[in-house]
Amino acid sequence: MTSGVPKLKHSLLERLVHYLHVLVERHPDNEREYFSSAHVAALLHMDDTQIRKDLAAVGVRGYPRLGFRTLEAREAIRRTLGFNCRHRAILVGAGHLGGALAAYKGFAGYGIQWVGIFDADSDKHGTRFGRLVVQPLSRLHNVARKREIHLAVIAVPSGAAQDVANQVVTAGINTLWNFAPMSLVVPSRVYVRNEHISVGLGELSYHLKQSADPPC
Amino acid sequence: MTSGVPKLKHSLLERLVHYLHVLVERHPDNEREYFSSAHVAALLHMDDTQIRKDLAAVGVRGYPRLGFRTLEAREAIRRTLGFNCRHRAILVGAGHLGGALAAYKGFAGYGIQWVGIFDADSDKHGTRFGRLVVQPLSRLHNVARKREIHLAVIAVPSGAAQDVANQVVTAGINTLWNFAPMSLVVPSRVYVRNEHISVGLGELSYHLKQSADPPC
DNA sequence: TAGATTGTTAATCGATTAACAATC
DNA sequence: TAGATTGTTAATCGATTAACAATC
Incomplete structure (x- = not known):
């Protein structure tokens, strides 16, 4: 090094x-x-x-x-921190959580630029999220071929997360932000940041237990 | 001590x-x-x-x-961690994020029991989220009077978060889980866990900057 | 018994804090 | 100048890791 x-x-x-x-x-x-x-x-x-x-x-x-x-x-x-860079990102999962992330205006100030939103559910295809339209996941390769994508945000149910991760990695995306409450298995060159809700919850739950009266 | x-x-x-x-x-x-x-x-x-x-x-x-x-x-x-306890919780904010949290089945396994969902927007009142119906925030006091509430999950836009925090604290809830991307001012007896998206994003953004080629 | 794994003490490492000279 | 605040070195503290005896 x-x-x-x-x-x-x-x-x-x-x-x-x-x-x-x-x-x-x-x-x-x-x-x-x-x-x-x-x-x-x-x-x-x-x-x-x-x-x-x-x-x-x-x-x-x-x-x-x-x-x-x-x-x-x-x-x-x-x-x-790189907040002055432009990070081209895709969002996979157009459910509640995906919607919340897509709607969050603050990302622009951190350099995140959405270049695609994907979902497996064909009912959602064509739905607008601001400027973007939900596409089938199968189109990811085409989108990724046109422009390099730096980051994939995974906001799908646990059961689908590993499969999505595989496809995203195959499409050449090397940085993942995982909001599904499960661990992903990826090649070592791929960087994953997990946003596991249970970490915060563990801390809160411990605090609640400690301050419970009568003790839970 | x-x-x-x-x-x-x-x-x-x-x-x-x-x-x-x-x-x-x-x-x-x-x-x-x-x-x-x-x-x-x-x-x-x-x-x-x-x-x-x-x-x-x-x-x-x-x-x-x-x-x-x-x-x-x-x-x-x-x-x-207290995951075997029953933590009675309310959810404030029935938007995208609130919906994602309400829909997450995993909470039950961590002892979280939803006892109310609130939103300021009257268009949302009466909407069902599973077993529960979205209520006006003004009803919080009544709900809190009937049963002790241990935890308030705040999933409202930044602009409303401090106001919601004030009301929740006034209703006697002493533990807050804040998903709004801003800091809340509360009395010192109140415990707040912030789930600020920018922390994870800072780490990712730094990583992306480091691995950018050409450098961003 | 031999061997795998724990439990615990000691050593190392790194992070935090205290002290204080340097600066404007 | 006196005084407030930085910058940096040294001291402390705590967390991590190594070593190894105890156990089954």
Whole structure:
């Protein structure tokens, strides 16, 4: 491995997303030209040293007495995370969840560009989702041949997920975002991010159990 | 802090969920009476010592030469996470995402029992979601008065989320599962788990940027 | 018995936090 | 200048991994 750019840890990436929230979405401090590491740290219940180190890691330097430039930090984080790139993505599954994802306007701000929506159910074919029309999954190959597709979002029932994953991988897509509550088996070159609902639920359920009175 | 039971770390809870997947859902090894820590470790790309320590933490002892009893470990994890409890929950938001959550059969296996679905949009009132009918949010207080509600799942657009959170908290619900892509301000006694799509997206976007050719 | 696997202690590693000099 | 805040090194803390005796 002779790559010059070290791969950033997931934990850092996650913290960067939180910083971005604070910097752009969460607080009316948006408008402030500078912010201090202590300020962000307090909002996120973190140590301020961590903030400074993380910002240094993405190439942002602060100014003693003033803090960090909001605009500069925001753009550096966005660039680091790749939110300024255009990620061409397809959505497989036009059910409730697929509909929710297709309807979410926020994706555009993160660089996601939908180039196709697919579903196995022929009743759904032709249905409009914004600009796009639901197509049979069999058309995936044609779509993928025309333009490189970077990401496939899988929002189908568990029973269909592995089959969909196979087809998507065969079509040459190497990054998968899996919303089906099951693990997918894919070749090692393929990257899968699972959005398993049970992880969050496990945490919540434990919390509910702990605070139950009388104990469940 | 004189509580006898130490609060388990989130990281442990998350690992437990993964073990449960492997043990019940993921592999046909379901049927095996025993499993070894090395086996689970290999499937999850982890160190086997970690598995043994985690199982010990939830009170499961293994048997030298044999491993751990599948059934015993599974039930211990489920009990630890509270999946054997009945968590009475309401769902606020009957849009795409709310529909996806209401339709997900898996929740029953995690102890979630829906006791009400609410939406601000009067066009949706009366719509059936399985056994339940969408009600106006104003009826929340009545529903909450009849039976204690443990959890409120918030699946409304960003703009409405804070308002919904306020009402839910006023109705006496102290645990929130927030699917709206924004942070909620709540009293400190209220526990919020955020399911922010941007966290997963940040990781994926970074990965896509790294593997982009030509670089985005 | 020999051998596979656990349980646990010790060692390592990495992440977090504290301290403080440098800066404007 | 005094004071607030960064940048960075050192210290602490906790999590991970290695080692190995105990067990069946």
